[in-house]
Amino acid sequence: MxxxxxxxxxxxxxSCWRVGNGAAIRILKDAWIPNHPSNKVLHPSQNIDEEMMVSELIDLDSRWWDRGFILQNFNREDAEAILRVPLSRRCISNSLFWIPNKSGExxxxxxxxxxxxxxxxxxxxxxxxxxxxxxxxxxxxxxxxxxxxxxxxxxxxxxxxxxxxxxxxxxxxxxxxxxxxxxxxxxxxxxxxxxxxxxxxxxxxxxxxxxxxxxxxxxxxxxxxxxxxxxxxxxxxxxxxxxxxxxxxxxxxxxxxxxxxxxxxxxxxxxxxxxxxxxxxxxxxxxxxxxxxxxxxxxxx
Ligand SMILES: [Zn+2]
Structure with missing residues (x-):
């Protein structure tokens, strides 16, 4: 229809993704960085493939951002915004939330x-x-x-x-x-x-x-x-x-x-x-x- x-x-x-395990959220194409203009990566990096997923930026052992990789491969502004995105230590799935109001509804x-x-x-x-x-x-x-x-x-x-x-x-x-x-x-x-x-x-x-x-x-x-x-x-x-x-x-x-x-x-x-x-x-x-x-x-x- x-x-x-x-x-x-x-x-x-x-809408913006709330990052859980980061699988199925595309780093460059999807909106997943809250409080960042357009909620997306602003400066596409040559080292990041179009189809790369956010899960590839998360260190599997610590379940936290792979800080070294992120700082190395993203523009500083993007890298800092990514590192501020909260992650859950539990392995939860991603969810979409609605940005324009506080409740996300x-x-x-x-x-x-x-x-x-x-x-x-x-x-x-x-x-x-x-x-x-x-x-x-x-x-x-x-x-x-x-x-x-x-x-x-x-x-x-x-x-x-x-x-x-x-x-x-x-x-x-x-x-x-x-x-x-x-x-x-x-x-x-x-x-x-x-x-x-x-x-x-x-x-x-x-x-x-x-x-x-x-x-x-x-x-x-x-x-x-x-x-x-x-x-x-x-x-x-x-x-x-x-x-x-x-x-x-x-x-x-x-x-x-x-x-x-x-x-x-x-x-x-x-x-x-x-x-x-x-x-x-x-x-x-x-x-x-x-x-x-x-x-x-x-x-x-
Ligand atoms: Zn006519």
Whole structure:
């Protein structure tokens, strides 16, 4: 699932290894030095092979850092940081901990800060998958000015790919929601959303946008295009499923605790997400929710 890939950079950035026996932690590639910039070795050393593990820096007899080897083979700044990393005399396995808060436990709030930080550092347009689970939304506004892959005629902007493009319009024409058949020609997605924001079919609109965007990504990967009707049916099924799930679970889509959630500035959207790791399955999962400046839910995954 794309969402899993999307969560990975955030988890990677926010997590650091707690060194146990050091096996399976790569010296140069992994983050394992707390309180060191990026938690990684800063100056790659010629004597350290890319695949060398942290366990090779630990003296087996004393179960402590091989001080001589480390001082000899690393830049002084790195060597000192490594020697400060606590080791356990017992042979314990390595574990990952989340850096941004003291407890080492992952929280939505801390994850959001890391995501924000990543967003500042990366050029979203360069990052085809986006970083946050709401990759659709982040990349949506910053599509590169390339030619549209679907019609090959117009430059691919967000509003083009998702709305104005004739390939997208083929899908919209078959969409069951009435409001979605409003005229084309909007300057950008914000203008379109402005026109639809009070529609009671906004949910359907967002699901269809998501499916068109997904289709666009599938196509870029060289895979087959789906007939517009297939996307309409999928939108129907998905919206129906969401409605049923919401009724059954009575999930409230209003902000239940306004003091812990602050709305974004006017005309902006705010993305919140939560991610978890399922150790047994070696997988990560992510949930995302997008709200507007009035706290109204715009989309969720
Ligand atoms: Zn197009």
């Amino acid at each position: 794309e969402e899993h890939h999307a969560a990975k950079p955030i988890l990677q950035r926010g 992952y929280t939505v709030r801390s994850g959001y800060h890391v995501a924000r930080q990543l967003a500042k550092e990366l050029d979203w347009a360069e990052c085809s998958k986006g970083v946050v689970g709401g990759n659709v939304w982040k990349t949506l506004w910053k599509l590169k000015d390339n030619r549209c892959e679907a019609c090959k005629t117009e430059p691919e902007t967000g509003i083009h790919a998702l709305w104005n493009c004739r390939v997208a319009q083929d899908v919209w024409v078959g969409c069951s929601a009435r409001q979605q058949k409003c005229p084309v020609g909007q300057v950008d997605m914000l203008q379109l959303l402005d026109e639809l924001i009070n529609s009671d079919e906004l949910e359907q609109f967002l699901v269809q946008v998501w499916l068109i965007w997904h289709q666009r990504n599938v196509m870029i990967q060289g895979k087959q295009f789906q007939a517009p009707g297939v996307l309409n049916k999928r939108e129907n099924d998905f919206t129906e499923e969401l409605r049923r799930a919401n009724t059954q679970l009575s999930i409230s889509l209003t902000v239940s605790n306004p003091t812990s959630w602050r709305p974004p500035p006017l005309s902006c959207f705010k993305l919140n997400f939560n991610a978890s790791i399922f150790k047994e399955h070696g997988a990560t999962g992510i949930g995302a929710i997008i709200r507007n400046d009035r706290g109204k839910v715009m989309a969720y995954l």
